[in-house]
Amino acid sequence: MTPEPYDVIDRDVLVIGAGGAGMRAAIAAAEAGCSVAVFTKSLLGKAHTVMAEGGIAAGLGNVDADDSWEVHFADTMLGGQLLNNWRMVELYAHEVVDRVYELERWGGLFDRTPDGRIMQRAFGAHSWKRLAHVGDRTGLELIRTLQDRMVHTPGADVFMEYTLTALLKDGDRVSGAIGYNRNDGRFVVVRCGAVVLGSGGWGRMYRYTSNSWESTGDGAAIAYDAGADLLDMEFVQFHPTGMVWPPGARGILVTEAVRGEGGLLFNSEGARFMLEYDPVKKELSSRDVVARSIYKEVKAGRGSPHGGAFLDVRHLGAERIKRKLPSMYEQFHALASIDITRQPMEVGPTIHYTMGGVRVDAETGATTVAGLYAGGEVAGGLHGANRLGGNSLGDILVFGLRAGAAAADFAMSRRREPKNIDERQVTQEQQALLRPLDQGENGASPGENPYKLHEELQAVMQDDAGIGRSEESLQRALAAIQELRARAAHMRVSGGRVLNPGWHTCRDVSNMLTISEAIVRCALERRESRGSQWRFDHLDQSEELGQVNFVSRRDGEAMRVEAVPLEPLPERLRPLLERSRFYDPAKLPKGYMTARPARAGRKAG
């Protein structure tokens, strides 16, 4: 078959995504002298990052002078249950301080301390008041600031409302990508020297999520298709506080800043249950702990009327609530007809963030495929088994910059090489994309509705691979995913290629099936409860599993999961752990720190 016509765009660096990670990468690559194309599925400024509320974690020490990058390092490692890539955490805790000041220098506004410095607020499992913020709309400020910077950086061009669906390879190296313009359905091929993925996470395969329609895991799925390793896919974060009522609002985030500012959780009996589950950190315990606590209270029959817990801020006073939590005030008022200065909120766990992602080199964001880089939520390693709030907005800046700069280097060094596009790959992808539009022989075959498949997948993941899992539920999920995949081959939609959301959903569904399979397969392998992974059939942590990450990799048409040994924390960093207020030698996450000396050097997996 001859290829359908397509537009060609030539650049040194292709950045997939215009959230914080993508934009920071694009700025870095353009400043290094590269021509850069930034692709986004939405309009500029609408990426997921815009929704971030609570703040950016950085050890500025403006409010609590004892804070520093070292403590931030320790909190992040302990929060991640020591499964994190320690080198990433080290770079992160160091550099996020500069990235915050850089944002300010680029015009970003932050709340101030009485002496005029950047204000910081408390957040779960951070030792000190650490989150730089602007009320509860920090993401909006971050995205506008980067947007302003990027559109004024020569060399960076933005392509809005395009979906890229596959990476193109020249031998072992990534040489570009193919996709379509969402609005007119035309195909596009980008030829480039290097690709940066800044494409965000994958909450949409769950029914209740704080994520937007964009979070279908495209970046991780197409990287996997191109042969890249995915890391830690079992770790999916349930944020403890999403809205639970009304039904249409279920899952929408209630920022952790509500608890950071002093909000308290109660069950239907009026008990402040977090005092029992975590007497030290209480409401500001790590997210996995608070989410499970609410879940357990509901299960034990002490939930709120719509199956959540009560989150109460009334004691803070109306003035403070409206000043520090204005968008929460507005959100409950508009969507739930609740005045949070007078009534408690009803909240429950919602899928929020994906710790796992494309496996990258800490320094450069290089994936295991040459020419392919990743930064931000799509990449794995920084957060280990659980992300602390505020660590993602920092992540996207620090590693967006690093990935963009490294991709620029790579692309520059290959500027003279010809950029080859393999027409076969192009045609193959076009055929796959067009299949759901092709009405079959005599146009009669009704086929599968992609939205219905998506809903079924959400039910499977929510119920069987959700906040709590077991061998039995995960096996059920795996079987269901395989059945859904078979049915997905018969997806059919009406309409043409011009702005057809049904057609777009077909591709999303196949990406989500890939990612769901990785989540389930890794969750099966991790026969323990750690961080966000809660196995009903393995409630404890295992010393052995605390020494490995799971990697998913494509092997022909099959998915392989492999345990790779963690690199234990080097001696120079070990003492830093003690700086965390939450360090307790008796309660260290099981793994290389607790393994008996005889086994300490043993490679697991």
Next chain:
Amino acid sequence: MTTVERVREEAAHIGAQPAAGQESGLTGDTVDLRVLKGVPGGAPEEVAYQVPMVTGMVVLDAVHYVQHNLDTDLACRWNCKAAKCGSCSAEVNGHPVLMCKTRIDELPAGPVVVHPLKTFPLIKDLVTDVSRNYEINREIPQFTPAPGDEGPWRIQQVDIDRLYEYRRCIECFLCQDVCHIMRSHHYADRFYGPRFFVRVASLEMHPKDVLNRVDQTRTDGGLGYCNITKCCTEVCPEHIHITDNAIIPLKERNADRHWDPVRFVGRFLRGERPAGDGTQQGH
């Protein structure tokens, strides 16, 4: 046994069940949703859909219901579904609103009629081409501190308090949609529009920005065309007082530089004539 122990024990027996409280919220009523469907040149038509009403349903929920169950190629924009991203702008019963924030139970009884924004060229169904706004944004010079003023800065809260209002803007472009100057073909390419006056104000009033932004806003931005009708302020979902707090202060700064300020402000306060009348157009 403490609660923790008790619940832990219980949890072991729970198995992976969905949490309680997942009632559907169906009220038994039906929403008569009418959406203008079509492409440019194709004579768009209102299509009627019957959507089961759910407690607290917003217009965007109803549109999603149609996409999932009745008409998979009905196009709309959305992202956050929480009034934070400004993607889902449309005209509901003739009013420019965010679909994700517009509760159906708060609309008058009768059909819910959803049209795309009128000011921007249609792409398909509820989606319009808003790219002009992004061009305007690029024309506004970026934040520019004094050379060498690298920070970290000391900035007092009182000096930035008033910027917060401007910074709330989610770029829904509803204000651009209702502004009659934006709607007039004659001025549209010489007029930034209310959203970008808000943007300029947020830079102009930033204590660390050193550019003079007023002149450009008058010449390229056509500030003078605005005759303070306040239509923009009325539709802003972020409740930004676009006219009073962004446009008028910019006009005043402009006036300071170009006319006798005392006379101008006095005249304005007495309401003798709108501050932004044709007299500025010659500049």
